Amino acid sequence: MTVLGIETSCDETAAAVLSRDDKTGQLTLLSSAVASSLTLHAQTGGIIPEIAAREQVKYILPVITKALEEGVGFSLPNAPKGAIPPIDAIAVTYGPGLIGSLLVGVETAKTLALLWNKPLIPVNHLYGHVYANLLTTKNQQPTTLKFPAVALVVSGGHTDLILMQSHEDITVIGGTRDDAAGEAFDKIGRLLNLPYPAGPIISRLAEKGNPKAFDLPRPMLGSHDFDFSFSGLKTAVLNLNKKQGWNFTDEQFAKENQQLLSDICASVQAAIIDVLVRKTLKAVKHYQANSLLIGGGVAANEKLAKTFSEKAQEQDISTHIFIPERSLCTDNAAMIAAASFFTDPVAWEEVTANPELYF
Numbered sequence: 001m002t003v004l005g006i007e008t009s010c011d012e013t014a015a016a017v018l019s020r021d022d023k024t025g026q027l028t029l030l031s032s033a034v035a036s037s038l039t040l041h042a043q044t045g046g047i048i049p050e051i052a053a054r055e056q057v058k059y060i061l062p063v064i065t066k067a068l069e070e071g072v073g074f075s076l077p078n079a080p081k082g083a084i085p086p087i088d089a090i091a092v093t094y095g096p097g098l099i100g101s102l103l104v105g106v107e108t109a110k111t112l113a114l115l116w117n118k119p120l121i122p123v124n125h126l127y128g129h130v131y132a133n134l135l136t137t138k139n140q141q142p143t144t145l146k147f148p149a150v151a152l153v154v155s156g157g158h159t160d161l162i163l164m165q166s167h168e169d170i171t172v173i174g175g176t177r178d179d180a181a182g183e184a185f186d187k188i189g190r191l192l193n194l195p196y197p198a199g200p201i202i203s204r205l206a207e208k209g210n211p212k213a214f215d216l217p218r219p220m221l222g223s224h225d226f227d228f229s230f231s232g233l234k235t236a237v238l239n240l241n242k243k244q245g246w247n248f249t250d251e252q253f254a255k256e257n258q259q260l261l262s263d264i265c266a267s268v269q270a271a272i273i274d275v276l277v278r279k280t281l282k283a284v285k286h287y288q289a290n291s292l293l294i295g296g297g298v299a300a301n302e303k304l305a306k307t308f309s310e311k312a313q314e315q316d317i318s319t320h321i322f323i324p325e326r327s328l329c330t331d332n333a334a335m336i337a338a339a340s341f342f343t344d345p346v347a348w349e350e351v352t353a354n355p356e357l358y359f
C-alpha cells in the first residue's frame with residue numbers, strides 16, 4: 001500500500017510518498033519534499049500566520065509534484081488527461097496548527113482525493129511526530145514498537161506526554177500549561193537577540209558554555225502530574241537580563257560577551273532538558289513503558305538525546321528510546337503518511353459535520 005502524505009500545519013509545506021510492505025509492515029519512505037517559509041519569519045522574529053498561509057498556497061503544488069515524481073515516477077504537469085498516480089490513499093494533517101495554513105493542505109488533499117477517487121485519511125499532527133519513529137529510511141533502521149509506550153512531542157507549539165496502550169488506545173497524559181519547550185527556546189533567543197528559530201542556535205552556542213553558570217528555575221519539576229510550564233523560565237532570564245544589565249542588541253556588547261552568551265545558552269538548555277527528561281522518565285516508570293518515542297523539532301537537539309540515554313541508564317530504565325533522524329524531527333509529510341497507516345480513513349462528510357473534532 002502506498003500513501004501520499006501532505007503536511008501544512010505551520011510554516012513548512014510538505015509532501016511525501018510512503019509504502020508499507022503488507023507482509024512485514026515495514027514503512028519505507030520513497031520521497032519527501034519540504035519547502036519552508038522560515039527565512040521570511042526570521043525577518044519578523046516569529047511566524048505571522050497570514051504570511052505562512054500565503055506561502056503555503058505558493059508551495060503546495062510544487063511540493064506535491066516533486067514528491068510524486070521522486071516517489072512513484074508520476075509527473076503531475078506532464079501526465080495525460082485523466083491519469084491517476086499509483087497511490088492508494090491521501091493522508092493530510094487536519095490539526096492542530098495554524099488554521100489558514102491547515103486549510104491549504106486540507107482543501108488540496110480533498111480535491112485530489114475526489115479527483116483521483118482515493119480514500120482520504122485525516123491525521124493529527126502530534127501523532128505524526130510520534131510515528132516518524134517508525135519510518136525506515138537510508139538513515140533509520142526498521143523498528144518494532146512495544147506497548148505500553150510513552151511518547152514525548154516537543155516542538156515550537158507543543159510539549160505533550162502521550163500514553164499509548166496500543167495503536168488504537170492513545171491518551172494525552174500531560175502537556176504544557178503555557179509556553180512549549182521550543183517556544184521557550186525561541187522567546188529566550190529573541191531576548192538574547194538571536195535569530196528565529198533560536199532552538200538550534202542556542203544548542204550550538206551551549207556547546208561552548210557552562211550549564212551551571214546560572215541557576216535557572218526548573219518549573220513544575222516536582223509536581224505530581226505530567227504537565228510542564230516554561231514561561232517562568234523565560235521570565236527568569238528576562239529578570240536576569242535586566243538585573244545584570246546585559247544588552248545583546250548592542251553589537252559591541254554582544255561581540256565582547258560571547259562567552260557570557262554561551263553560558264546563558266548552556267544554562268537555559270540545561271534547565272529545559274532537565275525538566276523534559278525527568279518528567280518523561282517519571283511517566284515511563286509510572287506506566288512501565290516498553291518504548292519511549294520522542295518527536296518534534298526540539299527532539300533534533302543532540303544534548304536532549306544524550307541526556308535521555310544517560311539518565312535512563314542511571315535510573316536503570318531499559319526502555320527502548322526512539323528518536324527520529326534530524327530531518328524527521330522537524331515538520332515533514334513522511335511522518336503524516338506514517339501515522340496514516342494507524343489511523344482509519346474518515347469520510348469528509350464526517351469531518352465537515354463535526355468540525356470541532358478535527359479543527
Ligand code: KG4
Nearest residue numbers: 155156157182197199200297298301330331
Ligand atoms: O516540530 P517543529 O519543526 O515545528 C512545530 O510543530 O512547532 O519544531 C520547531 C521548534 C522551534 O521552536 C525550534 O526552535 C525547535 O523546534 N528546534 C530546536 C532544535 N531544532 C529545532 N530546539 C532545540 N534544539 C534544537 N537543535
Ligand code: ZN
Nearest residue numbers: 155296297331
Ligand atoms: Zn510539528
